Amino acid sequence: MKSWSLQLRESPPGRVDASPICLSELGESDAGGVAKTGLACDGRRVELGELFRVRTLDATRPTLRIEGDARLFDFVGQRHAYGTLQVIGSVGDHVGCSMSGGVLTVTGSVGDFLAAPRGPHRRGMTGGKIVVRGDAGGRACHRMRRGEVIIGGNAGDALASLMIAGTVAVTGRVGDLTGYGMSRGTIVTVKGDFASRPPSTRFGEPAILRSPFLAVLAKSMNLSAGPHREIRELADSISSGALVRRGDFAVGGQGEWITPLA
């Protein structure tokens, strides 16, 4: 399987549906085939080669790298299932929306609906790991089914709303309605934010959680942190013990919201 680097030539004229940019398909193509991959830009067909400079990438594992300011590109990593998808820069909405495996990293920020389902689908991301070094917009991890998401910056409103399962960790601030209607799954945030938003009856009183699972999770977060100090700090702060609140009781949920002890 080939690895590819896609270097953005210039900003597209409108929003682009980037879901065809998929390692499982591009990895089997030659450079010509990759360049001819069709993308929808505001209802008009454009070829990938018109927007990106395509180069093969020397990588030990299957890798697809997108370089440049891709904030107008939505649905990046929609069908990502294995290997690594790297975004050097920021991307648009619905990143990793139906992702089922592999790793997706974004050095910048992402738009709304990170790891959330596309259109009428009822399940978002179902596996793999997403690491966003910057911020995430609203409804990140909405209806997320499985997998891990680490957000190195802030997250918008309704983080993990209607979450089915999976894990999301946020090192920065989170918006309103975090965990709204979550049935299962794990949210990890810094303590300050939760303390500043008194939980309604949707979440239970905090309990001290001392579980080896926290160390397993922290180890995974540390491995994904790279140079991101805040992710490592959050991981270390929960590794030996944390506060946990269960919810959302409004829907009989058994999800959990974990914050550091101190």
Place this chain on the structure above:
Amino acid sequence: MSELTINGVRIDDTFAEAFDMKATRLIVTADDAIWAMQASAALTGYGTSVIACGIEIDVEAELSPAQTPDGRVGLAVLAFAASGKELLKQIPRRTGQCVLTCPTTAIYDGTETLDGITLSDKRIPLGKTLRYFGDGHQISKVIDGVRFWRIPVMDGEFVCQHDVGQFAGIGGGNFMLCADSIAVATVACRAAIDAIRSVPGVITPFPGGATRSGSKVGSKYTALFASTNEAYCPTLRHLSVSDVDAETQVILEVVIDGVDDASVATAMRQGIFAAAEAGGNQGLHRITAGNYGGKLGRHHFALHQLLATGTAS
């Protein structure tokens, strides 16, 4: 027949005959070494021989926090059974009663860090079955592609991996220490077990690492498929099948199970050298090995060859 002596101990020109077994490796962790050891002691209890225990299981190594999935102290446990079906029966049951019950413990798959083994497609359930103890309050988490189960218990949570790997191991590597007294045999035996303890990938599942009741296949009683090996019983030296020499009053057998030929060969080699070093010229005068003429097990460990080259035949 060539002659080989180490520190005055005669090494028989014979071989140990070992068998294919199904094996797995578990990592038990806890808040401190005492809980980890106590959980492992319970987990490995009544696990000396497949003849009646169904499984041969023992602690393989102590692990530092850096070597465990959750960064706590731990112990690696190796388990061997005659069939995958028996492992499937024994491992979840033992884990449920002996590790789940022990404060602060967690248990993980230890096969992922073993080198040189080929994992079977079939895996042994752990959390997959134990999770039901959570009565609906259990939580499944997939971290880096590995599924864990978190079961609420009275000290917090019991964490275990969904399942563990299974691979083809080797059981029945052995050597026998022939001495003129139990005291000398004990010294030699303990020296051998101490030496083997540092060899990765092996266990010596009998009490203290050795057995006095070496067995042969079959019995005059049809209900038994193993019985005392009269050829090595000093009180039966008058029998024609006896292989007990005139000087020998006591024989202890060190039995070794390992993840592959090389680990068993290394353990036998180091154990024999250590025993000879400790017991030679003290009353340990001969070391031999048990086999069935080479007809039952396909792994043969010729003593002279492995002591000369460190390899199995």
